[in-house]
Amino acid sequence: MVSTPAVVIAAPASGSGKTTVATGLIGALRRAGHRVAPFKVGPDYIDPGYHGLAAGRPGRNLDPVLVGADRVVPLYLHGSRDCDLAVVEGVMGLFDGRIDEHNTEPIAEGSTAQIAAMLGAPVILVVDARGHSQSLAALLHGFATYDSGIRLGGVILNRVGSERHEQVLRAACARVGLPVLGALPRMAELAVPSRHLGLIPAVEHGSAAQAAVDAMTDLVAAHIDLNAVAASAASNAGGSVWDPSAEVTSEESGPVVAIAGGPAFTFGYAEHRELLAAAGAEVRVFDPLRDELPSGTAGLVIPGGFPEEHAAELAANTALLTSIADLAARGLPIHAECAGLLYLTRTLDGHRMAGVIDAEAEFSPRLTLGYRDAVALTDSPLWSAGERVRGHEFHRTRLTAPSSAAPAWAWRSPSGETIREGATPYRVHASYLHTHPAGNPTAIGRFVAAAADFARTHAPA
Known part of the structure; x- marks a missing residue:
């Protein structure tokens, strides 16, 4: 089976806003007429609930630690059937995964980078812009060159403080040759209620969860170049579909x-x-x-x-x-x-x-x-x-x-x-x-x- 093209939403670290961006992208791309398959890297149960609301189809997980590396692509093909685009939200930082002191490879098992490599999909890096200025170029250079098997397809700037701040950050991205696909302003009202294990599940949050998803969708639609995101999507994964x-x-x-x-x-x-x-x-x-x-x-x-x-x-x-x-x-x-x-x-x-x-x-x-x-x-x-x-x-x-x-x-x-x-x-x-x-x-x-x-x-x- 030919693989559905995908973008992988990753970040330098946890707390950068991946869930807001990924959920908003799923909703905005669906609103634009795409049939979007939503995925989450790792064992997380909560984020896929919000993805599912945005996509109108079940959110699924890709976790090579729990299912084995050989099942990841078949499960991806199964979950993305009848779709023209997939959005895969990463876990933690791009290269973070299962901690194994014996692993000498740059890509950790269960990391977002591992999934991106398996799917042959580009990574869109979400950067929390708070506190960043020209030095952002050095950070992006490091992520772009750390492993040759991972391709950065662009950057989304999140929590940008002002128009001038955005200009400085765009210049830093241009310095390392990475396109900026969008810049989101700081929007505290988008915070979804959380508790001791993270976000409150969408099923519990009820109509407020749908309102939060709608707000994320509106934000992304207004500030991210959806055509550029869709055009960057790719995947060279293929083979048998999980049955x-x-x-x-x-x-x-x-x-x-x-x-x-x-x-x-x-x-x-x-x-x-x-x-x-x-x-x-x-x-x-x-x-x-x-x-x-x-x-x-x-x-x-x-x-x-x-x-x-x-x-x-x-x-x-x-x-x-x-x-x-x-x-x-x-x-x-x-x-x-x-x-x-x-x-x-x-x-x-x-x-x-x-x-x-x-x-x-x-x-x-x-x-x-x-x-x-x-x-x-x-x-x-x-x-x-x-x-x-x-x-x-x-x-x-x-x-x-x-x-x-x-x-x-x-x-x-x-x-x-x-x-x-x-x-x-x-x-x-x-x-x-x-x-x-x-x-x-x-x-x-x-x-x-x-x-x-x-x-x-x-x-x-």
């Missing part, structure tokens, strides 16, 4: 797999539902704040999110909590990640939860963040003991009374300490570790097969 149906065997019985959604459980990858459906599941989304389990539920997925922000409302839905606890004890396959782990504990910040896991959880001032090379310690509906998985932790909560159930994973910390984490009571796999289904399709197939088995053995007489 979820080729990754799993379909269960003909069509078991119902319920996925927790709504404001409390917003983290998820688009490929997860696609793989579940390809494996034969009838996927139904429900909101644990107010809904019951869908009729005939034979498997339950509780993804990440912010249950600590909705603990009282979750606790108030006692019928659902009781139902989940009862079904778990009867062997319902349950896959719970991060927020899902918290929801299955006895209490969260003092509020009653499902009690499937004999542990208590609370908000913590400490951020736990990073990729993990994990090994499964016990058999579960998804993994067999001994299987190795790459995952990602991202949370500010902790278990204060650890579960007595067998742990789900083990890995070594950077200091060499062995960490055992998660819990696997009944047929439950619950953990803080986020995994990417496209990197572990066999696990998804097993889960649907376990759901089909539960449906058969618990069918009404």
Whole structure:
């Protein structure tokens, strides 16, 4: 398949305004008549929600650490089908990625630069102009020459202070031969509300999220040369398109797999539902704040999110909590990640939860963040003991009374300490570790097969 042309939105460092520029570009290019495919580098769940609002189609992630480098291009081709342009928002600084002391290459694994190289796409560098003057030329020269495999297609100046400031910065860009594709003024009112893990997810932010996306779109449309951006887009990536149906065997019985959604459980990858459906599941989304389990539920997925922000409302839905606890004890396959782990504990910040896991959880001032090379310690509906998985932790909560159930994973910390984490009571796999289904399709197939088995053995007489 011929690859959809793309631009990669990167920056010298975090906090430069990539999300504002990328989201605004997606919206403005769509408004101009383009069919835009939105992507985010890395494991981030929140930015793709805003991308999706702007594009009118799901935002997707490109993360070679979680899915393997060989799947990145096929997933890109899958996510950009029927589009004429793709916008890929980077992560952190252009060359920042997984920290590996043994890596001697200039491009880190999981970095924006690695994705740009894989796609053969130009990088548009977003520079926070505050505090910059003529010396910007030296910074740009360094980024343009650091690695010959990365091509800078232009610069977008963000948070420009005045017309004179813009003139000086444009002259600095011209000095190193980089075109300026736009200059955005300082606009504090565009700030999207955030909390302890970053932006508030678009699903939670509701109509205000759409208003923020519209404002980003208006800003970009007014101050960035969209024709120049579209003309710079390119990609030389090609090959086979990722196909979820080729990754799993379909269960003909069509078991119902319920996925927790709504404001409390917003983290998820688009490929997860696609793989579940390809494996034969009838996927139904429900909101644990107010809904019951869908009729005939034979498997339950509780993804990440912010249950600590909705603990009282979750606790108030006692019928659902009781139902989940009862079904778990009867062997319902349950896959719970991060927020899902918290929801299955006895209490969260003092509020009653499902009690499937004999542990208590609370908000913590400490951020736990990073990729993990994990090994499964016990058999579960998804993994067999001994299987190795790459995952990602991202949370500010902790278990204060650890579960007595067998742990789900083990890995070594950077200091060499062995960490055992998660819990696997009944047929439950619950953990803080986020995994990417496209990197572990066999696990998804097993889960649907376990759901089909539960449906058969618990069918009404």
